[in-house]
Amino acid sequence: MKVLVPVKRVVDAYVSIRVKSDGSGVDTDNVKMSLNPFCEIALEEAMRLKEAGTASEVILVSVGSPEIETVMRSGLAMGADRAIRVDTTNDLEPLAIAKILKYVVEQEEPGLVITGKQSIDGDNNQTGQMLSALLGWPQATFASELKVDGDNTQVTREIDGGLETIAVALPAVITTDLRLNEPRYPTLPNIMKAKKKPLDVIAVGDTGVDPTRRTTITNVSPPPERAAGIMVGSVAELIDKLKNEAKVI
Amino acid sequence: MSTLVIAQHDNADLNIATLNSVTAATEIGGDVHVLVAGSGADGVAEQASKISGVSKVLHADADHYKDAVSVELSDLILSIAGDYSHIVVASTTSGKDLMPRVAALLDVAQISDIIAVDSANTFKRPIYAGNAIATVQSSDTTKVLTVRPTGFDAAATEGTAEIAKIDAADARGTTSVVGRELTVSERPELASAEIVVSGGRGVGSAENFKIIESLADKLGAAVGASRAAVDAGYVPNDYQVGQTGKVVAPALYVAVGISGAIQHLAGMKDSKVIVAINKDEEAPIFQVADYGLVADLFEAVPEMVSSL
Ligand SMILES: Cc1cc2nc3c(=O)[nH]c(=O)nc-3n(C[C@H](O)[C@H](O)[C@H](O)COP(=O)(O)OP(=O)(O)OC[C@H]3O[C@@H](n4cnc5c(N)ncnc54)[C@H](O)[C@@H]3O)c2cc1C
Ligand SMILES: Nc1ncnc2c1ncn2[C@@H]1O[C@H](COP(=O)(O)O)[C@@H](O)[C@H]1O
Numbered sequence A: 001m002k003v004l005v006p007v008k009r010v011v012d013a014y015v016s017i018r019v020k021s022d023g024s025g026v027d028t029d030n031v032k033m034s035l036n037p038f039c040e041i042a043l044e045e046a047m048r049l050k051e052a053g054t055a056s057e058v059i060l061v062s063v064g065s066p067e068i069e070t071v072m073r074s075g076l077a078m079g080a081d082r083a084i085r086v087d088t089t090n091d092l093e094p095l096a097i098a099k100i101l102k103y104v105v106e107q108e109e110p111g112l113v114i115t116g117k118q119s120i121d122g123d124n125n126q127t128g129q130m131l132s133a134l135l136g137w138p139q140a141t142f143a144s145e146l147k148v149d150g151d152n153t154q155v156t157r158e159i160d161g162g163l164e165t166i167a168v169a170l171p172a173v174i175t176t177d178l179r180l181n182e183p184r185y186p187t188l189p190n191i192m193k194a195k196k197k198p199l200d201v202i203a204v205g206d207t208g209v210d211p212t213r214r215t216t217i218t219n220v221s222p223p224p225e226r227a228a229g230i231m232v233g234s235v236a237e238l239i240d241k242l243k244n245e246a247k248v249i
Numbered sequence B: 001m002s003t004l005v006i007a008q009h010d011n012a013d014l015n016i017a018t019l020n021s022v023t024a025a026t027e028i029g030g031d032v033h034v035l036v037a038g039s040g041a042d043g044v045a046e047q048a049s050k051i052s053g054v055s056k057v058l059h060a061d062a063d064h065y066k067d068a069v070s071v072e073l074s075d076l077i078l079s080i081a082g083d084y085s086h087i088v089v090a091s092t093t094s095g096k097d098l099m100p101r102v103a104a105l106l107d108v109a110q111i112s113d114i115i116a117v118d119s120a121n122t123f124k125r126p127i128y129a130g131n132a133i134a135t136v137q138s139s140d141t142t143k144v145l146t147v148r149p150t151g152f153d154a155a156a157t158e159g160t161a162e163i164a165k166i167d168a169a170d171a172r173g174t175t176s177v178v179g180r181e182l183t184v185s186e187r188p189e190l191a192s193a194e195i196v197v198s199g200g201r202g203v204g205s206a207e208n209f210k211i212i213e214s215l216a217d218k219l220g221a222a223v224g225a226s227r228a229a230v231d232a233g234y235v236p237n238d239y240q241v242g243q244t245g246k247v248v249a250p251a252l253y254v255a256v257g258i259s260g261a262i263q264h265l266a267g268m269k270d271s272k273v274i275v276a277i278n279k280d281e282e283a284p285i286f287q288v289a290d291y292g293l294v295a296d297l298f299e300a301v302p303e304m305v306s307s308l
Helices: A037-051 A066-077 A094-108 A127-135 A188-194 A235-245 B017-028 B042-049 B070-083 B093-106 B209-219 B227-231 B297-307
Strands: A002-006 A009-011 A033-035 A057-064 A082-087 A112-116 A139-147 A153-159 A162-168 A172-176 A199-203 A215-221 A230-232 B002-006 B031-038 B056-061 B086-090 B110-114 B116-119 B122-127 B132-138 B143-147 B162-165 B175-182 B195-199 B222-225 B252-256 B273-278 B291-294
Touching: A002 A037, A002 A094, A009 A066, A033 A037, A033 A066, A037 A057, A037 A066, A037 A112, A037 A139, A037 A172, A057 A066, A057 A094, A066 A082, A066 A188, A066 A199, A082 A094, A094 A127, A094 B093, A112 A127, A127 A139, A127 A172, A127 B070, A127 B093, A139 A162, A139 B093, A153 B093, A230 A235, A235 B273, A235 B291, A235 B297, B002 B017, B002 B070, B002 B093, B017 B031, B017 B086, B017 B116, B017 B143, B031 B042, B031 B070, B042 B056, B042 B162, B070 B093, B086 B093, B093 B110, B093 B143, B110 B122, B195 B209, B209 B222, B209 B252, B209 B297, B222 B227, B273 B297
Parallel strands: A002 A057, A002 A112, A057 A082, A082 A199, A112 A172, A139 A172, A230 B291, B002 B031, B002 B086, B031 B056, B056 B162, B086 B143, B110 B143, B195 B222, B195 B252, B252 B273, B273 B291
Antiparallel strands: A009 A033, A139 A153, A153 A162, A162 B175, A215 B132, B116 B122, B122 B132
């Protein structure tokens, strides 16, 4: 069984971003870019399936401009066998990404697609579910444990009330949550090897997907600032402030 | 123009986040209908009919709606979607699981986690862990939205909507729920509590988390946590507050032994009053705190408990 792992390049989780003063967006010039953390978790899970003999091949796919190849190479260094980049300079919405991924799924026929639950830049949390709907496959979102056993694949999911375990028929789309695993760091030999792994490029036009956006971002602004607070010197002072100033207890 | 709100429930009780999504629907304007799909969920349909601002409750009853499996629900929603200009659901884990499917099947975009309605086609939503707010305008005929509950007040429950039965869609049967491990607690629900006391890595162990719990109990508060505390196994996953956990905005949020990473702030910085207790005076959490106390939590928290 092939496993397909869609990955996205995002502004690194530990960068504090700056909103451009003209309201046009977020400043991403000269900012550290990384693989989306949830995609790293997806890739790690796929690698574990391969090491367990469940997956035969792990294929990484990403939609974007040539710039994203650097982070794709770090995905290859984590162990993926090969990569596919669908070339576009358009800023696509999750719906278009999901349609493009559907095209790749139809070409590659994986038994499982593992995506991240959320890209940490757009915070959309949509692509995996959309892909599942478009393919007519079952989905298991927010996975914290995955047991692939032919027709009896079980996924434990992080839900608002705790955990839920579901059985899904394969092929299926799984999206990852934080507790699924701890992604490995690529070793130096694997980083060297990754440079020679196949990275094929498909033109977005070949997928037949219409990249026209359905939404327009008309403005991006910084969030409202909180008024400055104060430091208190003791527990007694804190309780007094909460009771008599803030009146919240 | 009319909006369909997808009710969330466990077949017995309406999840109160549904009330916040009705408020968002009311702000959009037009008729507001609520869909209750469940199994033996007549009581929930009844509760939904009392939400102020709702003119009609659609009730679909079938075994395959018992566990709110999105693959099943999205087919049902699709069968009635043609009647609506907007379809909304609260961005709980089940709402997030469901709605992108509905959008994809309708071939429209989804706008996630809206915190404000500017007009019937323009909405505000946080991006980059809430470090930026995007205004998003939709050109789709059907607007599919998830609503961040903390962005909208809960609707009142003084309504008298009619309840109409609708047909279930065919079952797919590709997904079955094997089991659930739900956190049982006497405390208020984290997402909607008036007061939240959260602990972080500084708390040190599951055993020590009792200190946080006793403060929460003194205050009648819910207990939350940072990702680090959840990852370390101090508390269950559903305690996580943050960008990729729960978003809360209580009247009082007390952060204990939490450094204040942007991903944590994303889930609590809209709280009305924030208290931070941390032994490191440089901790970023103090930048959003209304009241900061530099102290060892193992001394300060028990002292708070005994003086309250
Ligand atoms: C993709 C991604 C998603 C994430 N999502 C979330 C999320 O949703 N929610 C979230 O919380 N985090 C999230 N994180 C993690 C986040 O970046 C931080 O790592 C995390 O919030 C740190 O938790 P913490 O503050 O408990 O731990 P630390 O940063 O280790 O801070 C512990 C604090 O405790 C203090 N302390 C220690 N001992 C004591 C004592 N005795 N008395 C008083 N103070 C003490 C220390 O001074 C320190 O400030 C995410 C990260 C990534 C990459
Ligand atoms: N441009 C992209 N290329 C490939 N996969 C993507 C892309 N954008 C999003 N994804 C996948 O979809 C997941 C969820 O992203 P989102 O729906 O944007 O929050 C990511 O973690 C990736 O696995």
